[in-house]
Amino acid sequence: xxxxxxxxxxxVKPSETLSLTCSVSRGSLxxxxxxxxxxxxxxxxGLEWIGSISYSGSTYYNPSxxxxxxxxxxxxxxxxxxxxxxVIAADTAVYSCARFDGYGGSRGIDPxxxxxxxxxxx
Amino acid sequence: QSVLTxxxxxxxxxxxxVTISCSGSSSNIGNNYVAWYQQFPxxxxxxxxxxxxxxxxxxxxxxxxxxxxxxxxxxxxGLQTGDEADYYCGTWDNSLTTAVFGGxxxxxxx
Numbered sequence: 001x002x003x004x005x006x007x008x009x010x011x012v013k014p015s016e017t018l019s020l021t022c023s024v025s026r027g028s029l030x031x032x033x034x035x036x037x038x039x040x041x042x043x044x045x046g047l048e049w050i051g052s053i054s055y056s057g058s059t060y061y062n063p064s065x066x067x068x069x070x071x072x073x074x075x076x077x078x079x080x081x082x083x084x085x086x087v088i089a090a091d092t093a094v095y096s097c098a099r100f101d102g103y104g105g106s107r108g109i110d111p112x113x114x115x116x117x118x119x120x121x122x
Numbered sequence: 123q124s125v126l127t128x129x130x131x132x133x134x135x136x137x138x139x140v141t142i143s144c145s146g147s148s149s150n151i152g153n154n155y156v157a158w159y160q161q162f163p164x165x166x167x168x169x170x171x172x173x174x175x176x177x178x179x180x181x182x183x184x185x186x187x188x189x190x191x192x193x194x195x196x197x198x199x200g201l202q203t204g205d206e207a208d209y210y211c212g213t214w215d216n217s218l219t220t221a222v223f224g225g226x227x228x229x230x231x232x
Contacts, residue, residue, distance in 0.1 A: 045125060047159075047167065047210055049221035062220045096166050104221035108157045108172030109179035116164040 002027035004097050004113035005063055011119050012091075018084040018118055022097030029075050032054050035100040036073065036080045039109070040093035048093075053101045058102040086119045094118075125150060128224035134201050142194045142227045143194040144211035154189055154214045156194040158187055161208045161226075170209070171196060207227045208230055 002043040022036070029036060037052030037060075051061040051072045058093035059068055065084070082089060096115040101107035125167055127145040134140045144156065158175050159167035169178055171187035186197045194213075206207065211224040 021147040044179040047212070049223070057157070064220075065216065094166070101172065102155075102214065105157065105212065106154045106175035108169050108178070109159070109167075109212070110169035110172075110178060112168070119175050 002099065002111055004070060004099070004111060006097050006113045006116040008116065008118070010117060011121065012087050013122050014088055014120055015086055016097075018082070018091065018120075020082045020089050020095055020097070020116065020118070022080050022082075022113060024080075026080045029078055029080065030074060033101070035060070035105075036097070036104045037083045037100050037103075037105070038071065038095060038097055039112075039114075040091075040095045042090070042093040050082065050084075050095075051105065052100050052105070054103070060105075089120050092118065092120045124223035124225040125215060125218065126224035128209075128211060128227045129174065129227045130225070131230060133230040133232055136192070136201055136203065137195060138201050139199045140201060140229060142209055142211075142229070144194040144196070146192050146213065146222075146223050147196075148192055149217040150192075150213050150215040151189065151194055152192040153216060154188070155156050155187055156198045156211055156213045157195075158185075159210045161210065166170075167210060200231070201229075201231055205229055 038050040059121040068085045070083045094115040098112040158171040161167040164186045174189040208226045
């Protein structure tokens with residue numbers, strides 16, 4: 001069964017770059033049907049889609065974050081990554097990587113990684 | 123404020139049925155599939171329903187999804203204490219060009 005696992009720092013200073021990697025196991029990123037992406041959830045709040053990427057590298061970003069994010073994919077390592085630049089306290093959230101059916105997950109987002117809390121603080 | 127509107131909470135006694143509404147517009151629910159997610163405290167969401175009405179393998183048939191126009195509904199029958207969780211609807215918005223979610227509904231078993 002496909003598994004995803006996030007990795008990266010749990011604490012990032014304001015104005016710096018948040019960098020996370022999602023490692024995929026028991027399956028391959030090489031799928032023409034599925035997309036791979038990130039969702040975040042601030043503590044006690046709802047879900048926010050960050051963006052998605054296809055195995056060929058086509059990206060789809062949340063317009064509200066587009067100027068600050070880059071999502072990339074490395075199919076040789078079975079990994080994809082997120083970079084969020086110029087972070088502020090409001091970027092503090094649990095960040096989850098996931099597989100998307102449809103680039104926005106309109107046909108379902110499954111499975112999800114376990115999520116990782118990233119705190120923006122000096 | 124979320125693009126999709128859900129009631130903050132619903133409750134019912136064990137064995138009863140609850141329904142959770144998710145209201146949107148023609149730019150999202152009206153023209154795209156809807157998915158539903160279940161989230162327990164301290165965990166990430168889990169896919170319950172996709173393509174408006176379909177259940178992934180392993181999801182009990184006590185959970186059902188439906189859609190009419192610009193609204194979708196999640197139904198839970200035979201309510202169990204283990205169903206106490208937050209439930210989110212989600213879809214794509216063609217105008218905003220972003221995935222959108224409801225604000226979440228907390229299900230309480232009385």
